[in-house]
Amino acid sequence: MKNDIILCGDVYAGLSFLKDDSISVAITSPPYWQQRDYNFDEQIGQENTPNEYIGRLIKIFNILKTKLKDDGVFFLNVGDKYLNKYGKSHLLQIPYRLAYHMVNDGWYLQDIIIWYKTNHMPSSVTDRFTNTYEPVFVFAKNKNNIYKNSQGTIFEIALQQTKWKHTAVYPEKLVLELLNKVNIKDDDIILDPFAGTGTTAAVVKSIRNNLFSKNIYSISIEKGEEFVNIIKERTQIEKIIKIKEIDYQWERVTDIDLNENIETKVLLNDKYGEVFIAENSTEFLSIIKGLYNKDFKSYHREDAVHFLGVKFFNLDCLYFIHNINDYGYVLRNMIIVSNDNNWYPVFMIVNDSTRVQYRFCLDRLRVEPKTVIDKNWSNQNFIGTKVINNLDKHANEGYIIDIIEKYSDNFPKLVMVNYNNNIFIEPVLHLYEDDFLMEGLLFFCPHCKSKINDFYDPIEDNYCPHCKQKLYDKLENFPIIKEPNDILELFEILDQNKNINFDVNTKIIKKPTNKTNSKFNTLPKINWGASPGARKLMMGEYFSKNRLYKVSQPLVAQYLTLLRIEKNMTINDVINYFPSNYKHTVGHWFRKDFGGSIPIPQDIIILKNILDDSIGLLNLLEKTALKYQTVKTSNKGKNPGDFISLKNEYKIKKYFEDFLFK
Template identity: 60%
Template structure:
């Protein structure tokens, strides 16, 4: 074969077209499960269950193995998926489950490479680490293969390669440098073929073309299989392929993967050191599985709080250890992260686990481990255009979109302070919080003992008694023991200043009506066209469109609100049913959730707070605070408190790692005591 080939059609039919034992290297990244919809029937990645998805890929890759030469290798890049369920989301461990079943199907697993993305996709998650890496599996047809020489020489299974800007609307493009790195690990010869069965935009073909035309002058060619019409056009343009082979779809069958439980011949090992959580780095596979089995026992569960957090790692890991972690879900736990601990060349995993309960959220003190706090950014607001800017309202029962049509009042630096927003059908006067106040809003509300005025670092514990550490007063047992709640003075100044304004915030006003075109996405990245979606959040200039969001002024834990409302209700000798009776009929299934402290609980929206204040005849306190809303300026930026460190942890020894992870769950009083000793 002396040319690159595009096979336009289904992957199974495309593989059927290729001769057996003809491919030296296969490299690909298939559609991830339930991540993206490519809008054609029967697409891979939209199966009903992870097991069906895994079984389908095992079948496809079995066919691919037939196409490899005896010494051939297969580089597989695949990402994971969180299954969102009531209360918590569970990391499904799909890549490692797939690899396990592929090995059972006859593949030889040579290596698992961690691809760390320094400019990874930003994330707003606050109850786990941000995902910053993906695994790349190196499979071979047999133990003696063309990857062996590299592995014996380098023994490096971590690569740090940034995401690459691309001019195509494809959100799952892996960078050319990643493909180049993988192909550098094998000894390609003239006449060798590189296959990509899920070619996408043809990155593999571009790299192969560069190898052929570069200083190495390797006569290497690519075969790319792609079903999408638009992607085929892109491949043709990028790689310069003239001929496209059309193949008709060929039906094929597959079976869902059958998952295994933890091995029964392993004894249990109990970790009962701290009721708030555990950190343990196992040395061996047997020790690691013993810990997982120990977590199933009544002794382990009864010793730890329901909101405890667990970090369990393994130094001498193997594929089986990564595979069996998924089985912990059957025993009442969820996998929240698989952390990768690396020295830059080798790695080992540490799993972050929590109880699968809807009663209480686990403690995760992210602010303690953030890195690189944001340097205050100066922007010249006099040069910014705000008229016509999009406004999203998420403070009510349903979200809505509008646009800024008039600026009534400005801050001294010309940033809008009071504006008119045109919604579909009406317009209203709205207050805008200055971006400089973000750090104070992030600090949030502060709670103080009702007797001695000592600040409470952890204001409410839904599991154990709440006792003031200074005077011993038991808090949250009646309205007299509700902690004193204070707002940041910098925010209060804004609120008080607003009350003196000539404008009534929230007032409906008459403006010239015009229709607002709705956009299908609420993402900050929705309008990106020829910009990679994985670009660094610091490159705000690459993002088309900033906007305002109308939302509650402060974020607060729902159990605190539920306990506060419960004490108010009891002080009025009211049952929950009595409160429900004060609301319209459509609230029948809503009001009860305001008093729940589990994951079924909810916080009343500001318009409902007004009704609650009338029901309880309360005109100050937490209810008044919860009623406050403001427009906040939304842009892609690092938090004022710093960056989430992400799930790739580099250059920490075991002692440093354990200390780092314990910061995430130890009680605040204990943490502050530790910090004061330092």
């Protein structure tokens, strides 16, 4: 073979077309499970369960194995998936479950490379670490292969922007680095069975065109004709062979449980959560088995967070961790700890409880932004900017029609909004000074008047850390709540301007449009991914109307319960003041578990007429403000990612302990 080839057709048929023992290197990234819809019939990645998805890939990669040379190497990049459950999404460990079953199917696992995306997308999640990496598995037929032997390799490679209309393109540098890890020679064939936009083929061509490189060739298998045309345009490959589809059957894989003979090690060191790094896989699996012991659950708080890692691990550690979901736990992250280009995993584990939210302090370890944005907003016209009211029973959109007051940098401070010809004056939170949304309220002990920094604990009794008096159990023991001065000043300005009259007919408001020249315009939203460009296209930059203060739901439920008891009312008595369709809604306001909710401002108005808001918390929950929604970097920094570089063992333990509330 002296030229590159595109096989246009299904991956199974394309692999069947190839000669046995003809491929030196295979590099690919199949469609991830339940991530994107490529609009094909019977497409891979849309199976009902992870085990069906894994079983199908096992079938495909089994035939790929027959096409590899005896010393050939297969680089496999697969992403993971969270499965939502009771508000706590469980990390499924799909890549490692797939690798485990591939080894059982006869593959030899040579290495697991961690691809850390140095320009990964920031995330707004606050109850786990941001996902920043993906694994690349190095498979072979046997241990005598062309891979340049190493263990625990880490590639730090940025995501690559591309003009090609595809949302899951891995960068050319990743392919180049992978090919640098094998001993390739002239006339070797490099295969990509899920070619997409042809990144692998493009890299092979660039290597061949280098004066001092090898004359290697590519075979790309791709079913989508649109992507085949992209590959052809990108690589100028002329030889395209259409492949007739072949029907094939596959079986879902079966989960495997831990060996009963493994010893049980139960960690009982800290009721708020265990932080433990095992030395080897035997010790780690013993600790995982210890999670299933009733003593472990009874000792630890229901809202505990555990960080369990293992220095010298094997594939069993990465596979069997996913079984914890069957025993009442949720896997939130697999965190990579990097040390001199080697790595080991640390798993974040919480209880699968519907009663309480686990205690996790992400803000303590935010990653400082590389650059601080100091923008003067005088050149930006906010008139006509969309406002989305997230607090109405039904989504309600409006548009800014006037700026009444500005911050010192000309960012809007007080605006006039037209909601369907109803005019409201709305306060605006500054884009980079909105910390009070999370922890702005000030709590003081009603007995000694000292400031209280501890959060309300829905599990154990609460006491003032200064005078040791009990808190929250009665209205007279409920803390005094004060607002920060800057918010009081903002709402004082609002009061001064609330009587402004405005005739909606005197100004024509042009509604903003989200249409751009983006390559994503013609794609369905499910395929837009999470890139800044896609997010901006999807929503544009707009203001959202939110509750001013984010008070914990269990605290609100406790307060409402105390007010209800003070009035000698049952929950049904409260329900009777609301429409009949509120029967379940009102009940949720008094729950402290995952089924609990906080009443929206218009419902709080009714509650204030029913209950005596003696502490004033309902007044605070009624307050709202606008927040600017944009893809720009926050000055507060990024949420910490699931890839960290720490060498000192004490620092590693301290790092994870800092996330725990005690």
